[in-house]
Amino acid sequence: MVLSQKIHEAFKGTVERITSHRTVSAFKEKGVLSVSEFVIAGDNLVAKCPTWSWESGEPSKRKPYLPAEKQFLITRNVPCLRRAASVEEEYEAAGGEVLLDDEENDGWLATHGKPKETKSDEEEDLPSMESLEISKKEPIKQISTYMGGEEEDDIPDMAEFEETDNIVTDPSTYLVAHEPDDDNILRTRTYDVSITYDKYYQTPRVWLTGYDESRMLLQQELVLEDVSQDHARKTVTIEDHPHLPGKHASIHPCRHGAVMKKIIDVLMSRGVEPEVDKYLFLFLKFMASVIPTIEYDYTMDFDLGSTSNN
Amino acid sequence: MSKKEGALLQFSPMQSLVDEGFWHRFSSLKLNKLGIDDSPLPIIGFYAPCSHSQVSNHLTLLAESLPSESSDASLVPEPSSGNRNKCSIPGILYNTNTVEAFHALDKMKLLKEEAAKIWNDIVTGKAVEDCSVLSRFLLISFADLKKWSFHYWFAFPALMLDPPAALVNLRPASQWLRAAEAESLSTACNEWRKSKSTADVPFFLVTIDPQSRATVRLLKEWEACQSDSHKVLFGFYDPCHFPNTPGWPLRNFLALISAKWNLKSVQFFCYRENRGFADMGLSLVGEALITVPEGWKNTMPNAVGWELNKGRKVPRCISLAQSMDPTRLAVSAA
Incomplete structure (x- = not known):
């Protein structure tokens, strides 16, 4: 970890310890959440999208300001069928939505994309998002995971140790259906996505744990392939999870409040009065621009485009 | 989509997934409580119905699959109840202290023993009262705490009908x-x-x-x-x-x-x-x-169920040196 990041963590920890948590709602003014608003929004997410659930995490890491059984939210085994990096290339080539890199770097989506210079004769070849076949463009790379023996640790060569001695199974009686051996399965990763409450920034914070197609833990650099390239090296950091053991990739929350404030402003300018229990739906929609191919569940509960004044 | 009449009924094998937290808690349990005691340990696995058309769900082990280190007496993990995304399934962990002992485990015998528990619960009617015992599983492992690597192998015992359905x-x-x-x-x-x-x-x-x-x-x-x-x-x-x-x-x-x-x-x-x-x-x-x-x-039916690793009968291995090795953590924190 970089030294400045370390110092900041220590500072943040101290501030979190000595400040009391927010009790007055600043949801519309600043785009932030109080602890109790986080719980309300979390309850609503769990009710509407039951693949999410509250968890209590490691007892030693429990935060006293949150209910013991509602420390953080998690959804496990979320499919990620394509790499964000490849999708972006294709999508941009198709003149789709792109991230507007404004001076504030908020990661807003432009709806009409960058005009492409050479658009003329390749119109028919434009890939659609649905039928995007990454494998046809580039061969699937051998994914190195923790399983791979090329790490500097000399893992005893157990993978070479083919068991023949004491397992006897007659294939004719085993009745195992064989999985279709196609690229889709090779490309499919799964993620555990968790949402914690960041007391310093007073916003939710998203954490990612990835698994490869054979359900082995993904190395952290490989997780970055599933993060929008505009964010991969900037806003995604590898840190200790506040409630779980080990280091996990996280989308740094320093700009979350500001972006949420903008989203809320846009809604209000359209005459939509956002309610605080919908916060996480808006938040997860915003997160989808950072991790576009991880198909976690968030349903839009109310129509973003609806207006009450016309 | 329908299959022709009389085809053998085939099944898609259960798949395992082990959360990093499981090995973290197991390591600390081994260092602080179990020591070299290698008696089998009751654990709890979790599964849920498939919830996405493109990926199967797994039998998942988490930190709470293991008993808590602080609990004084009980070495039995507490099943969480009522969580729709985590149906508790009883399992047993045989951890060995050496890699040789790991290879020497009599896998056929262990599988048969777990299958016998399932069969017994079926015959006595216990499985009707508590159906989670039908999916009872077995895990063997060798936890190399010097290198922070874990070798493991799951079995999901399935009783075979003869002739098959x-x-x-x-x-x-x-x-x-x-x-x-x-x-x-x-x-x-x-x-x-x-x-x-x-x-x-x-x-x-x-x-x-x-x-x-x-x-x-x-x-x-x-x-x-x-x-x-x-x-x-x-x-x-x-x-x-x-x-x-x-x-x-x-x-x-x-x-x-x-x-x-x-x-x-x-x-x-x-x-x-x-x-x-x-x-x-x-x-x-x-x-x-x-x-x-x-x-x-x-008579008790035969059983099968050792999990394959990429189609082969080999154990899995995970190295967690990056997140567990204190010297490495010190270097990355410096």
Whole structure:
């Protein structure tokens, strides 16, 4: 970890310890959440999208300001069928939505994309998002995971140790259906996505744990392939999870409040009065621009485009 | 999508997934409490119905699969109850202290012992009361705490019917059932999954009355389902996502149905969800024909179930040196 990041963590920890948590709602003014608003929004997410659930995490890491059984939210085994990096290339080539890199770097989506210079004769070849076949463009790379023996640790060569001695199974009686051996399965990763409450920034914070197609833990650099390239090296950091053991990739929350404030402003300018229990739906929609191919569940509960004044 | 008559009923194997937190807690349990004691340890695995059409669910081990280190007496983990995304399944962990001992474990014998527990629970009727024991599993491991690497191998014991069951017809529930029945079943399943007392009960009975009204019941209500005018389906939470195969839990369920209720024809219901809600297009209904001879249940059936690793019979290995090795952590923190 970089030294400045370390110092900041220590500072943040101290501030979190000595400040009391927010009790007055600043949801519309600043785009932030109080602890109790986080719980309300979390309850609503769990009710509407039951693949999410509250968890209590490691007892030693429990935060006293949150209910013991509602420390953080998690959804496990979320499919990620394509790499964000490849999708972006294709999508941009198709003149789709792109991230507007404004001076504030908020990661807003432009709806009409960058005009492409050479658009003329390749119109028919434009890939659609649905039928995007990454494998046809580039061969699937051998994914190195923790399983791979090329790490500097000399893992005893157990993978070479083919068991023949004491397992006897007659294939004719085993009745195992064989999985279709196609690229889709090779490309499919799964993620555990968790949402914690960041007391310093007073916003939710998203954490990612990835698994490869054979359900082995993904190395952290490989997780970055599933993060929008505009964010991969900037806003995604590898840190200790506040409630779980080990280091996990996280989308740094320093700009979350500001972006949420903008989203809320846009809604209000359209005459939509956002309610605080919908916060996480808006938040997860915003997160989808950072991790576009991880198909976690968030349903839009109310129509973003609806207006009450016309 | 339907299979031809008389085809052998095949199953998609259960798949394992171990959260990093499991090995973290196991390491500290081993260092601080277990020491070199290598007696088998009861653990809890978690699974849920398939909730996405593109990925199967797994039998997952988490930190809380293990007993808490601080609990003074009990070395039995506390099952969480009522969490719809985490149905508790009992398992057992054999951890060895050396790699040689790991290889020397008699895997056939261990599998047979766990299968015998399942069979015993079927015969005594315990499995009807607490159906999670039908999916009992086994894990063997060698935790190399010097290198922070973990070798492990799962087995999901499945009792084999002899001769194997035949599959008559397998179709999405939405095609098998009439529209009104499918809708009613969908509602009943969502209620079942919503209620804290049944959300994590993975095997159940479905009755559909002549008015197309579906009811989901506990296995022990079997007697109440006996009415000629009712359709009865044997339902289970299916972790598998493949449209043409039922998942592994059906195997021991069929053994139970045959041994307990002596049925020759079983209509089974592979319950699957989409984004947390019942999906009758992804769920399957099929009919299995069981032709075991009279008195087959007097001897315990054979069992299979060691998990394959990329199609091969080898253990898995994970290195967690990056997140566990204190010297490395010190370097990365500097």
